[in-house]
Amino acid sequence: MNKTFISFFTFVGTMLGFHYVLFPIMDIREFSWVMNRYVYYILIPITLIVVNIGFRLKPPISLIALMVWVLGYYFYDAILFPPIPWTLFITYMVMWTIGTFLYISQDANTFREFRAPIVKTIIGEYKIARIVVFALLPMLVGFVTYNNIYPKFQEPVELRTVHPAPPATTKVHGKTWALETARNPYRIDNQDNYKNSFPFLDADKNEYMKNVTEGGTIFFQECHYCHGDQLNGLGMFSHVFNPTPANFIDPGTIAMLRESFLFWRVAKGGPGLPNESTPWSSAMPPWEEHLTTEEIWKVILFEFWYTGWHPRTFDTEESYIGQWEKEGKPTGAYSG
Amino acid sequence: MLGKQTGRYQALSLAMVMAFAIYLLPAFATDALAKEAYAGQAFAEEAFAKEVLAEEAVAGGEGEGESEIEWGQDVFYKDWEGNPLKGPVSGFPAPELGPSDYNNYEFAPSRMILWMAAQQHLYFGSFVLAVPIFCMLIEFIGIRSKESDPIMSVKYDRLAHDLMKISLTAYSWTAILGGILLFTFITLFPGFFKYIAGIFRPVMHIYALMFLAESGILYVYYYGWERMSQDPFLKWIHVSLSVLLNLVGTVLMFLANSWATFMQAPGGIDEQGRFLGNIWHVIHSTLWNPVGVHRILGNIVFGGGIVGAYAAYHYLTAKTEEERAHYDWVCYVAMFICIFGLIPLPFAGYWLMKEVYAFRQQMGITLMGGIMAWLFIIQAVMIGLLFFGANSYLHNGMSRVKGAHRYMKYSKYMILLLIVCFTMWMTPHTIVMTPAELKAMGGAQHPIIGHFGVMSAKNTAVNLMITTTILCFLLYQKANKKITVPWQTIGNCWLSAIFIGAAANIIFLGVYGYYLPANIRVGLSVPQVTTTLTTLFVGTAINTSMFKDAETYGEVQWGTMSKVGTYAIFLLAISFTWLMGLMGYIRSAVRLFWHVTEVMRDNSVDAYTLTIGEAGKMLTFNTLFVWVQFVVVFWVASLTGKKEETVPEPQAVPVPAQQQQ
Numbered sequence: 001m002n003k004t005f006i007s008f009f010t011f012v013g014t015m016l017g018f019h020y021v022l023f024p025i026m027d028i029r030e031f032s033w034v035m036n037r038y039v040y041y042i043l044i045p046i047t048l049i050v051v052n053i054g055f056r057l058k059p060p061i062s063l064i065a066l067m068v069w070v071l072g073y074y075f076y077d078a079i080l081f082p083p084i085p086w087t088l089f090i091t092y093m094v095m096w097t098i099g100t101f102l103y104i105s106q107d108a109n110t111f112r113e114f115r116a117p118i119v120k121t122i123i124g125e126y127k128i129a130r131i132v133v134f135a136l137l138p139m140l141v142g143f144v145t146y147n148n149i150y151p152k153f154q155e156p157v158e159l160r161t162v163h164p165a166p167p168a169t170t171k172v173h174g175k176t177w178a179l180e181t182a183r184n185p186y187r188i189d190n191q192d193n194y195k196n197s198f199p200f201l202d203a204d205k206n207e208y209m210k211n212v213t214e215g216g217t218i219f220f221q222e223c224h225y226c227h228g229d230q231l232n233g234l235g236m237f238s239h240v241f242n243p244t245p246a247n248f249i250d251p252g253t254i255a256m257l258r259e260s261f262l263f264w265r266v267a268k269g270g271p272g273l274p275n276e277s278t279p280w281s282s283a284m285p286p287w288e289e290h291l292t293t294e295e296i297w298k299v300i301l302f303e304f305w306y307t308g309w310h311p312r313t314f315d316t317e318e319s320y321i322g323q324w325e326k327e328g329k330p331t332g333a334y335s336g
Numbered sequence: 337m338l339g340k341q342t343g344r345y346q347a348l349s350l351a352m353v354m355a356f357a358i359y360l361l362p363a364f365a366t367d368a369l370a371k372e373a374y375a376g377q378a379f380a381e382e383a384f385a386k387e388v389l390a391e392e393a394v395a396g397g398e399g400e401g402e403s404e405i406e407w408g409q410d411v412f413y414k415d416w417e418g419n420p421l422k423g424p425v426s427g428f429p430a431p432e433l434g435p436s437d438y439n440n441y442e443f444a445p446s447r448m449i450l451w452m453a454a455q456q457h458l459y460f461g462s463f464v465l466a467v468p469i470f471c472m473l474i475e476f477i478g479i480r481s482k483e484s485d486p487i488m489s490v491k492y493d494r495l496a497h498d499l500m501k502i503s504l505t506a507y508s509w510t511a512i513l514g515g516i517l518l519f520t521f522i523t524l525f526p527g528f529f530k531y532i533a534g535i536f537r538p539v540m541h542i543y544a545l546m547f548l549a550e551s552g553i554l555y556v557y558y559y560g561w562e563r564m565s566q567d568p569f570l571k572w573i574h575v576s577l578s579v580l581l582n583l584v585g586t587v588l589m590f591l592a593n594s595w596a597t598f599m600q601a602p603g604g605i606d607e608q609g610r611f612l613g614n615i616w617h618v619i620h621s622t623l624w625n626p627v628g629v630h631r632i633l634g635n636i637v638f639g640g641g642i643v644g645a646y647a648a649y650h651y652l653t654a655k656t657e658e659e660r661a662h663y664d665w666v667c668y669v670a671m672f673i674c675i676f677g678l679i680p681l682p683f684a685g686y687w688l689m690k691e692v693y694a695f696r697q698q699m700g701i702t703l704m705g706g707i708m709a710w711l712f713i714i715q716a717v718m719i720g721l722l723f724f725g726a727n728s729y730l731h732n733g734m735s736r737v738k739g740a741h742r743y744m745k746y747s748k749y750m751i752l753l754l755i756v757c758f759t760m761w762m763t764p765h766t767i768v769m770t771p772a773e774l775k776a777m778g779g780a781q782h783p784i785i786g787h788f789g790v791m792s793a794k795n796t797a798v799n800l801m802i803t804t805t806i807l808c809f810l811l812y813q814k815a816n817k818k819i820t821v822p823w824q825t826i827g828n829c830w831l832s833a834i835f836i837g838a839a840a841n842i843i844f845l846g847v848y849g850y851y852l853p854a855n856i857r858v859g860l861s862v863p864q865v866t867t868t869l870t871t872l873f874v875g876t877a878i879n880t881s882m883f884k885d886a887e888t889y890g891e892v893q894w895g896t897m898s899k900v901g902t903y904a905i906f907l908l909a910i911s912f913t914w915l916m917g918l919m920g921y922i923r924s925a926v927r928l929f930w931h932v933t934e935v936m937r938d939n940s941v942d943a944y945t946l947t948i949g950e951a952g953k954m955l956t957f958n959t960l961f962v963w964v965q966f967v968v969v970f971w972v973a974s975l976t977g978k979k980e981e982t983v984p985e986p987q988a989v990p991v992p993a994q995q996q997q
Contacts (some may be wrong), residue, residue: 087768106747
């Protein structure tokens with residue numbers, strides 16, 4: 001039998017065997033460095049390489065390209081967990097396809113070798129292949145068409161801007177805050193200086209932890225139902241909302257933002273979002289109606305302390321830390 | 337590299353470094369942060385103004401006891417203490433524009449017409465600024481190689497001359513497009529233009545005079561080519577003229593940039609838009625330096641892409657072997673310069689974005705996280721395509737070099753690395769998904785790929801992509817060399833150590849960035865970039881040093897470039913044209929409803945932000961339109977070329993780096 005066919009059937013067999021036999025064994029729920037789906041996945045190309053080299057099958061480049069492409073597809077479709085959205089899947093596959101193409105077209109010889117079976121199929125040198133391909137192609141087109149036309153009942157995707165640009169100023173409790181310069185009045189020191197003290201436990205030992213504790217208290221009274229008791233956006237009500245509540249642990253949320261941005265978001269809530277962020281589809285209430293300005297700042301302080309992120313600052317802005325101490329007792333509303 | 341002898345490597349490196357030093361000098365001569373750098377100067381000026389004021393008060397005090405000078409606070413510049421800088425009010429406030437300040441035609445919105453006019457002018461402008469840079473470099477290499485390889489020297493000289501010929505046609509075309517742009521401003525946005533012209537009055541006159549100087553030098557440079565080639569001394573004068581031409585061109589571009597950067601991030605005026613008497617403050621607003629540097633590099637890549645595409649077309653349609661060999665070589669020269677510009681380009685972009693964020697957080701977020709964020713994702717895809725195109729060209733180029741088989745086996749690993757990095761680079765922070773998908777994912781952020789949505793990952797990815805491209809280039813250089821220097825093992829070890837160390841350092845800094853506050857994390861991009869540039873300069877230096885007395889495996893077979901590699905050049909050129917339009921649109925559109933940010937409001941009916949689809953259509957139209965014009969310009973230039981065919985050509989085929997020694 002032709003070595004190419006052997007290689008091809010080995011590939012198909014390996015994929016099926018791995019997927020239906022080894023995958024259920026290795027994909028266990030508990031985290032393990034060895035028994036997990038990513039280690040399982042790495043075993044597939046290793047097996048294919050060993051088999052093909054071991055039996056000296058020397059598959060043609062078109063078959064190698066097919067294997068590479070299918071392995072990419074398999075990774076994004078079945079291995080990467082949790083499953084990624086369709087739009088991202090398509091994007092990744094486009095990348096992978098381009099990569100595969102770069103691989104086969106890296107020089108004139110490999111590209112000629114890759115084209116050879118295609119050309120032979122088209123001109124009829126591979127008669128059976130030609131019949132199969134030209135019979136399957138219309139069916140494939142028909143299938144795709146059917147899939148596209150078949151009515152679906154899910155909501156359409158929307159391009160929602162998660163972090164819209166803030167306005168230049170915002171008015172909270174009668175005071176106008178310039179977001180470019182507004183600072184958290186309770187950030188009296190760098191939070192790294194309090195690594196060994198904890199809110200609630202050390203609330204009475206220093207001023208900073210007292211404020212963090214107060215912020216934490218408000219968070220667990222008001223916010224954790226949606227944002228979660230671990231601040232990961234998985235609160236008990238989070239699953240009924242679209243969009244889901246923000247996950248503060250993620251490096252892409254509060255870690256990227258200034259405290260004044262958060263102040264604006266918390267104070268104005270969903271209804272205060274600009275149109276690009278679909279204010280009608282956010283359930284967050286405007287907290288200025290329920291909390292005082294001081295409480296909002298303290299909650300923000302707690303969120304950064306708990307997650308370990310530092311608020312975004314620019315260049316010399318660290319200098320504002322401690323400014324409150326110089327200026328005396330905080331009034332709660334400091335607009336720089 | 338581009339010539340015959342090893343000495344040429346040094347010549348080329350020297351030329352490159354010199355060229356960059358010259359072009360970046362105006363920008364780097366001053367500190368990146370205008371706000372800080374000029375605080376001292378501004379402070380002195382203010383002190384001087386106060387003295388004058390005091391003197392006037394004394395002089396006038398005898399009569400009225402009050403000065404007539406009104407003082408305004410600068411919207412951007414600050415003094416030593418961080419207070420807004422004061423300056424004497426020397427202009428009128430920005431007017432509140434009404435319907436009578438805008439005109440329009442029936443057939444299209446004014447904004448679209450202006451966009452098209454500006455974009456076409458900018459495309460041609462960057463082309464005619466880039467080509468003299470090429471000519472300068474190529475002519476310089478030609479002079480340097482005259483004694484060692486006269487045939488190649490003539491080839492270089494002719495290539496530079498041919499490029500200049502195209503540029504000459506494009507130059508007048510650019511001027512015409514500039515005129516159209518000016519008339520579009522005056523006729524459709526008279527209110528706005530009146531204000532800008534009031535502020536930039538002297539700059540506009542200097543600009544016009546510089547244009548005159550540019551034209552004069554250009555004509556002497558081009559028409560004096562043959563005559564000045566006869567005498568070695570005159571030839572040096574001739575190449576010096578090209579340096580002067582480029583300097584004037586760069587100043588021209590920087591002057592024109594000041595109008596755009598002023599509109600985006602104004603300085604030198606007060607809140608009402610009144611000019612505060614210091615024209616340098618108006619020119620040198622905070623984004624002026626980064627935009628200038630970014631545009632210089634962008635022009636080089638753009639020019640390389642166009643010249644490459646021009647040569648690629650001729651390569652594919654060539655009738656004779658000589659012609660094929662010649663245009664294959666021209667493609668190579670153009671791509672070399674193009675990739676040289678492409679490598680530092682993302683860094684200049686980062687610098688620009690950093691300055692935008694520092695100017696206004698709001699503007700930065702609108703760009704990177706707000707309504708422009710999706711355009712940035714498209715930008716990421718396009719940049720990836722550029723790197724793919726460049727690498728594909730290098731891989732394919734290697735296959736025509738004898739001895740390259742030693743390195744070609746590494747191509748697939750480099751492709752894999754590129755793809756992985758690119759996947760990371762273009763993973764969006766906010767993913768488009770249906771509610772069902774969102775639930776399946778368990779939240780808006782994916783626990784694994786969610787980490788790729790932030791800058792730490794993106795910086796790491798792009799630096800690794802660039803490092804891979806550099807490695808690919810070094811292997812290309814080595815392809816047909818049989819190294820004979822006694823220290824070749826040590827040299828190779830050093831090269832390996834540099835690349836492995838660089839990759840480790842870039843990845844480490846990327847991961848470390850997740851544990852740092854945002855303002856410090858941003859600073860990590862500096863060591864990452866330094867690492868990448870170190871691989872470029874030190875790697876190239878070691879690599880070329882190893883070619884001393886190297887033996888060759890064989891000649892580069894010019895004219896045998898694969899078609900895929902040639903098409904990669906078209907991909908690069910078209911992608912870059914589109915990308916340039918896209919980024920220009922983003923930079924300009926981020927002003928949203930302002931003509932001049934926070935000073936002069938756009939009250940026209942066109943003061944809206946386009947949907948992504950509409951913007952995409954305009955960009956595509958602009959790209960197609962400019963390429964139609966390029967084709968026409970090339971055709972016009974070729975009309976004169978046909979007459980010159982009677983001049984006997986040098987018989988030899990260019991001898992490339994790989995077959996040297």
